[in-house]
Amino acid sequence: MMKGYTGFEAEWHDLFWEAEDAPDEGALVADFLAAEPGPSLYVGSGSGRLLGPLVRAGHEVIGLELSPEMVVLSRARFPEAEVIEEAWQDHQREGGYESIVIPAFTFQLFPDPRRQLERLREQSKRLYLTLFFPWAELSGDLPENRWYPDREIDLPGGAKGVLETRHRLREESGSLVRKHRYTLKDAEGKVVRREETEQRLRFFTDVALRKMLAETGWQIEKEISNLGEEGDGDDPVYVATFWLIGEA
Ligand SMILES: C[S@@+](CC[C@H](N)C(=O)[O-])C[C@H]1O[C@@H](n2cnc3c(N)ncnc32)[C@H](O)[C@@H]1O
Known part of the structure; x- marks a missing residue:
């Protein structure tokens, strides 16, 4: 059964992110959304931490979130940001979306990644995906x-x-x-x-991931390492962000 964030994990989610001192992924998502107008779906929009500012900046994006507690936090903090309370696996929209964004590793919580890449392909022709590798x-x-x-x-x-x-x-x-x-x-x-x-x-090795993307009809348009942080070129890729385009 799919289970979203609850209890302290939901309540303290944003505070722990802030304590981590990680680069802000919001700017990367904004670049992706700006390249083609919506409607776009943000899967696992959580407390609205990234969704809220994207909506405020004028992007046509709505949230989808499994955890009722996270949805309550999001609606209270960013009432202008629409959020659907549902699991991605159950969600479907007539006509699909212009693009779908899944930042912050939420995709890696899905038990059946290949099947979900296929479903994502059925619902959209552009996908933003961030994955981490547990080095x-x-x-x-x-x-x-x-x-x-x-x-x-x-x-x-x-x-x-x-x-x-x-x-x-x-x-x-x-x-x-x-x-x-x-x-x-x-x-x-x-x-x-x-x-x-x-x-x-x-988690996926580079080879396995590229194979799975190709087999599910996704082409890589752009790749960003470690959320765009400047490294010395030899740094391992802990976090990989992809702009994907569905093959015609
Ligand atoms: C790592 S958090 C990221 C939250 C948000 N994207 C952020 O960066 O602040 C993952 C979120 O995805 C939600 N989630 C997990 N599985 C989901 C599913 N199958 N469908 C929709 N949301 C899901 C969790 O409840 C949680 O809020």
């Missing part, structure tokens, strides 16, 4: 099967939100099972509440 997990930089500190955020009144992560790799099947442990601590450091979630993320 740190594969190289052993992050320990397997053991909790490690991930990120921490400051909450009102001196409280803290602490995120720890633990993962298992299934290299043969290209999946990474990641558990997150969210802990709310009061100003004295006492644990108030703890929640655990689990996600299975698919």
Whole structure:
């Protein structure tokens, strides 16, 4: 069964993103949407973190989000941004969309990536996709099967939100099972509440990904490494963004 973000994972989602100091993907999505006008669909639009500013900037894009909690956050923060509460796997629109965007690795949460690429092709002829590759997990930089500190955020009144992560790799099947442990601590450091979630993320080698895209009718129009961050040329590609065009 598909499960969206709930509890602390939903409530603290944006704060953890902000704490990460990662480049903002919104500008990359905006470039893609500006190349062809909508209507466009943003799959996994979450709290509206990227969707809201895109709508405010005049892009004709609507959100699709599985988690009711994320939809509530999005509608409260960006009432002008339309969001459909539904799983991508159940969603269909007569006539499809001009383009579909799936930033922030949401595609990797789908259990059946090949089938979803086919469905995406049926619903649109342009696709924006961002995928991450778990180099740190594969190289052993992050320990397997053991909790490690991930990120921490400051909450009102001196409280803290602490995120720890633990993962298992299934290299043969290209999946990474990641558990997150969210802990709310009061100003004295006492644990108030703890929640655990689990996600299975698919990852693809470069060769396997290109093959799957070609076989499902997608051509690569443009590729952006590491969200456009300047590197020295030898940096591994942790995050790959694709502009895809459906073959006629
Ligand atoms: C990694 S978060 C990204 C959120 C948002 N794109 C952002 O960058 O802030 C993934 C989001 O996709 C949603 N999601 C997961 N599976 C989904 C599905 N099958 N259909 C629609 N949304 C889904 C989750 O509930 C979550 O809000």
